[in-house]
Amino acid sequence: MRIFSAFLCGLIFGLGLVISGMTDTAKVLGFLDVLAIPKGTWDPTLLIVMAAALVVSTPGLLLAKRRLRPLFADAAAWPMRSAIDRPLLAGAALFGAGWGLVGLCPGPAIANLATLSPLVLLFVAAMIAGMAAHDVWRRGTAWGLDTTVAADG
Amino acid sequence: MAPFDPVSAAIGGALIGLAATLLMLLAGRIAGISGILGDLVDLATGDRPWRLAFVAGLIAAPLVLAAGGHGLRAPAMPGWGIVVVAGLLVGFGTRLGSGCTSGHGICGIARFSPRSVAATLTFMIVAMLAVAIMRHAL
Helix, strand or coil, rough: HHHHHHHHHHHHHHHHHHHHHHCCCHHHHHHCCCHCCCCCCCCHHHHHHHHHHHHHCCCCCHHHHHHHCCCCCCCCCCCCCCCHHHHHHHHHHHCCCHHHCCCCHHHHHHHHHHHCCCCHHHHHHCCCCCCCCHHHHHHHHCCCCCCCCCCCC | CCCCCCHHHHHHHHHHHHHHHHHHHHHCCCCHHHHHHHHHHCCCCCCCCHHHHHHHHHHHHHHHHHHHHCCCCCCCCCCHHHHHHHHHHHHHHHCCCCCCCHHHHHHHCCCCCCHHHHHHHHHHHHHHHHHHHHHHHH
């Protein structure tokens, strides 16, 4: 049931991405292009998507936090870290640079694999390589046993 | 680019929020895509089946909509050189910063995590700068 529920959540998440237009790189870049605001050609879609998502997830996650345990798992894995440190900000900055170059963040990149676009496949391959490079750099080996605290997301 | 459609944006956004809520209520996990994918491809992490199932659902979604007549269009992409650099940056950066648009932007802000608010502001501003340079300075 846990695996099926994860599939269902991935499906709903993906439907949300496609319906909202967030798998369309032109719409994402249209939002990030703030210099278009004075010209009147700015696309506020991403802002609306995020606001609508938060309207649901804020009470939703509050409710989940009040429950003792998830329905199909022994325990909920809540992110535990709270420090605003250099890895967080440096990582976010690097991610932002890559996001702005193409208009793809990890969710839409994966959902777009369904289109079989060779350039999307290349992007996802490079993204996975970047993730692996980070893991190797961080602990010296990809096979280390360093299971640090849960990531934020 | 498709015309601005606030209703679809709101419906889609609500579905994303619903998925994040359900994943925590049912499976006890934060719906952070970079974390789910990163730990799926990380050889040191276990607990893979649910991550794989989530990723499969994500890829299945456009196909389900295409079967319903929504159309399946590949996104506009720049040349392969920029694609590779951007992919590496997104992969490395989301691992170093422990999250992306979903984990920090939607789940983290929903939990009122100052860490996630700081991360979201950072990647938004840098992405806006990157677009400004790519579109208007070069």
